Amino acid sequence: MARIQWVGFDGDDTLWKSEDYYRQAEADFEAILAAYIDLADPRTHGHLLEVERRNLKIFGYGVKGMTLSMLETAIQLTDERISARDLHRVIEIGRTTLQHPVDLLPGIREAVAQIASDHEIVLITKGDLFHQEAKIAQSGLADLFHRIEVVSEKDEGTYARVLRELDVAPGAFAMVGNSLRSDIEPVLGLGGWGIHMPYHVTWALEAEHGVAHDAPRLRVVESAGQLAAALAAIEATPVA
Known part of the structure; x- marks a missing residue:
């Protein structure tokens, strides 16, 4: 036996629970990007995921790595047009996710x-x-x-x-x-x-x-x- x-x-x-909070973070991130780009454009589909994949060996797993990848993605997809205010909003998404309750x-x-x-x-x-x-x-x-x-x-x-x-x-x-x-x-x-x-x-x-x-x-x-x-x-x- x-x-x-x-x-x-x-x-x-x-x-x-964990992934629920990451999904909410991604939704909030996309809401910020929607003011700059067409989210339905197939060229933007999966961009964040590919940036995260590339950065895993540098930033590792977790919210901090996700937040850095979001910042990189936002700058790339907006051709550096995204405002400092909105970049700060992305950082706040990461801060909020780090503080989620443990259910x-x-x-x-x-x-x-x-x-x-x-x-x-x-x-x-x-x-x-x-x-x-x-x-x-x-x-x-x-x-x-x-x-x-x-x-x-x-x-x-x-x-x-x-x-x-x-x-x-x-x-x-x-x-x-x-x-x-x-x-x-x-x-x-x-x-x-x-x-x-x-x-x-x-x-x-x-x-x-x-x-x-x-x-x-x-x-x-x-x-x-x-x-x-x-x-x-x-x-x-x-x-x-």
Whole structure:
């Protein structure tokens, strides 16, 4: 049987709401740009996303990187015509997003506590260190976790390092998260288990993955209340 020793949890859109605030920030950003450009012009479609993609290795993930990419995009798309006042409004969008409330997903506290009663659990979240630490503190969940990792990227190398430090084999590790790209695919690639709990909105870059819907080490749940049962099903699975 597949005895799981450690269970990992993602933070944003797994434990608490996040992408909703980014979507609102993008809508507010587009409202500013609408005074300068035709938002329906296909040449502008996806420009912010491509700037964010290009800047990821420089600015990293999170609101601060998004805000810098918004400023760059605004200057480019308006041919430098955007006013200082409107650039300041873009900065305020970032400030507001950084200060959003931390709203836990329904039932997640109970689900995490239930799993923590039988397993070691680790929070593995990526993004800006300062912002992630603030959200973790505000969530009220920190005391449930045996370890917390804030990382700059979630790839096989990062998970391999974390598993080494936890002294756990990949086959004895399960990761819970909303992102197939960041939470599930790297863990499956190492030989671990993934429990995918989709969120109702997903950032376009996080939607890029190569996980098959019928991957043998993948389980899918609709809500936090199903997590413990999914983990039990994994542990009841015969291991070849």
